[in-house]
């Protein structure tokens with residue numbers, strides 16, 4: 037195995053690492069891209085500071101890790117379907133990403149990751165928290181692991197887009213689609229996912245999209261998911277990133293959940309997000 041030439045400094049025992057000395061707006065050589073990918077696989081989320089990224093450079097950096105992913109439920113954040121502007125204005129009562137979630141898991145091939153860039157960052161507040169789902173899986177009892185083997189979660193966007201998004205959209209600047217042409221996307225995925233790159237198992241359910249357990253009654257699903265959703269967010273699996281203008285967060289969407297905290301008070305928070313395509317969860 038090659039030694040990484042990057043300056044990678046872990047943020048916590050649960051995951052996350054800051055990478056120093058890399059200008060992600062430059063054309064990166066293959067070894068550097070490989071080292072960033074290795075760091076992502078090891079730490080689940082990597083962060084960079086003081087970057088200058090316009091849309092084209094942001095996309096070019098993301099493309100080094102896979103094809104860009106187009107989110108089906110944002111029609112309103114700009115002209116470019118590959119870009120989502122995540123905006124919270126002073127006075128907004130809600131915002132995108134306000135509950136613990138993994139991104140866009142209702143599709144058959146959920147994105148492998150996302151790269152979020154801080155454009156207008158409040159002086160305090162608006163941190164993003166992440167939860168490491170490898171650790172969440174590892175902490176389960178052998179009996180629970182055995183029970184989850186072979187179970188599949190039902191993932192849908194029905195609670196976040198379409199008719200149910202209308203009320204939430206009134207209170208937030210970035211909105212999910214709620215037009216008449218919107219149609220639900222639904223797929224099932226294994227509740228215990230194996231990351232093809234690391235070979236490690238993680239929990240793969242989230243509050244935004246997992247609405248049931250395939251083959252179980254509503255009551256059974258509710259009880260099991262209730263436990264798994266709360267368990268995955270336990271403080272010892274989490275870490276927290278404080279943003280500055282020019283910060284970049286690149287998360288592995290296969291092995292983490294995240295939440296954008298709403299404590300931005302009188303300040304605006306504006307980020308640019310680009311997602312990277314993934315594969316069928318196994």
Ligand code: SIN
Pocket residue numbers: 122132133134139150152163164294295296297307309
């Ligand atoms: C998201 O959930 O993708 C946005 C996260 C953030 O704004 O911190």
